[in-house]
Every structure is written in structure tokens, then in C-alpha cells.
Amino acid sequence: xxxxxxxxxxxxxxxxxxxxxxxxxxxxxxxxxxxxxxxxxxxxxxxxxxxxxxxxxxxxxxxxxxxxxxxxxxxxxxxxxxxxxxxxxxxxxxxxxxxxxxxxxxxxxxxxxxxxxxxxxxxxxxxxxxxxxxxxxxxxxxxxxxxxxxxxxxxxxxxxxxxxxxxxxxxxxxxxxxxxxxxxxxxxxxxxxxxxxxxxxxxxxxxxxxxxxxxxxxxxxxxxxxxxxxxxxxxxxx
Numbered sequence: 001x002x003x004x005x006x007x008x009x010x011x012x013x014x015x016x017x018x019x020x021x022x023x024x025x026x027x028x029x030x031x032x033x034x035x036x037x038x039x040x041x042x043x044x045x046x047x048x049x050x051x052x053x054x055x056x057x058x059x060x061x062x063x064x065x066x067x068x069x070x071x072x073x074x075x076x077x078x079x080x081x082x083x084x085x086x087x088x089x090x091x092x093x094x095x096x097x098x099x100x101x102x103x104x105x106x107x108x109x110x111x112x113x114x115x116x117x118x119x120x121x122x123x124x125x126x127x128x129x130x131x132x133x134x135x136x137x138x139x140x141x142x143x144x145x146x147x148x149x150x151x152x153x154x155x156x157x158x159x160x161x162x163x164x165x166x167x168x169x170x171x172x173x174x175x176x177x178x179x180x181x182x183x184x185x186x187x188x189x190x191x192x193x194x195x196x197x198x199x200x201x202x203x204x205x206x207x208x209x210x211x212x213x214x215x216x217x218x219x220x221x222x223x224x225x226x227x228x229x230x231x232x233x234x235x236x237x238x
Contacts, residue, residue: 009095011102019102020182020190021095021125024153028127028178030095035067035128035175037200038088039147040121047117048086049238051110058107062100063093068173068202070143070235076215080149080229082196084120087145087235089173089202095125124195126175129159132204135172141204143172143235144211147197149228157227158199164219165203168210172202196231208234 007030011019023030042048052066059065068089075083092098101107135141150157162174177198184190205211214220215232224230 016186041085051113069238075233077232125179130162130174144203147200
């Protein structure tokens with residue numbers, strides 16, 4: 001059994017299954033807004049998009065909203081074989097809102113579609129370090145995803161990377177991992193939902209060349225050397 005800290009949150013999904021939100025340290029406040037990072041590949045992509053459409057009603061009901069959705073078009077760096085096809089970031093007002101979502105009867109039924117549509121699913125909660133709410137999915141910008149594992153968990157690399165961007169590149173979202181998700185069957189050990197990253201950054205710019213030049217720059221390369229591993233790839237925003 002998990003040794004739960006005081007700020008763990010337990011979501012009762014069925015009579016025998018709980019979902020646990022477990023912060024990575026005691027100083028994490030799960031009452032603050034959480035950005036859930038869904039990083040995955042699909043068996044049936046159309047079915048996943050349909051699931052998003054149907055599930056959005058439940059997400060909105062608890063005060064959440066989809067923040068960003070994108071599909072990988074080109075991988076530049078994949079140091080730990082973590083490539084997936086799709087990224088979805090959903091903003092929740094806090095851990096209790098996510099708990100409320102997990103316990104909605106309608107959402108439980110709709111989630112069957114996600115199970116049917118998705119393979120190689122990974123998940124984690126971040127809290128925002130830098131964010132830009134101004135652009136829309138119709139703005140014709142180019143997007144670059146960088147997610148990473150870090151050797152030194154005490155360094156906020158998401159913010160550190162975001163602060164060295166050139167004026168030609170904007171940070172759409174930078175977040176540091178603050179909590180993981182666990183599933184627990186009755187009377188069994190809790191099992192972690194796979195999470196492949198300690199931080200995530202989405203950049204936007206008018207051209208891929210500007211984004212590529214940033215990644216190749218000395219400042220960016222120097223910070224990347226401090227990371228355990230990185231995935232970097234271009235995305236089309238959905």
C-alpha cells in the first residue's frame with residue numbers, strides 16, 4: 001500500500017477501484033490549478049477525438065477546460081524512446097475538481113471510449129510556470145514540444161528553458177511536474193500510471209526555422225546538457 005501524505009487525493013471510481021493523485025513532494029498544493037499532461041498514441045484517432053467531444057461536457061461541469069491539443073508531425077530529438085503521437089493538456093481548478101470528474105457517472109461511461117481508442121498512454125500533473133492565453137488554434141503558428149526528465153528534481157527547468165527563448169519565439173505553456181496518478185484495486189498495491197516527464201514546454205513561432213535555431217543555440221544546448229533526457233518534436237495544433 002502507498003504511504004499517503006496528507007495532501008493525497010483519492011477518487012472513488014468503482015466499489016473496488018480508486019484513483020490516487022499523489023504529489024511528488026510535501027510542499028505541493030493540489031488546491032492550486034493543475035494542468036494534466038496526456039501524452040499518448042491511439043488505436044483509433046477519430047474515436048479519441050469523438051471521446052474528447054463527448055467528455056468535454058463533463059470537464060466543463062467541474063470547471064475544467066482543454067488548454068492545448070496537438071499532433072506530432074516531426075521528431076527532432078528522442079533520447080529515451082518516448083515518442084507518442086498526440087498531446088492533450090487539460091486545465092483543472094485543482095485536484096478536487098479532477099476528483100469530481102472521476103466520480104461523475106456520465107464521465108465513467110464515456111471513458112470507455114478512451115480505453116477503446118488509446119494505446120501507450122502516459123499522464124502526469126503539472127503546475128504552470130509560464131503561459132500565454134492569447135493565441136488560438138487558427139493563428140497559423142508553428143509549434144514545438146519539448147518534454148524532459150531532469151537529473152536535479154530541485155531545479156525548475158521548465159521555467160529555466162522558457163526564459164532563454166529569443167524574441168522570435170513565444171512560450172505557449174511551460175509546466176513542471178507536481179503530481180502523478182495511481183490506480184488501486186481493493187486490497188492491492190497502488191500502481192503508477194506511466195509518466196515519462198518531469199516538465200513540458202510548448203513553443204510557438206511564425207516558422208519552424210526559428211524554432212529549430214532556438215534548439216540549436218548554445219544557451220539552449222547548455223541547459224539540455226543538464227537534463228537526463230529530452231523529447232523534442234514539431235506539432236500541428238488541433
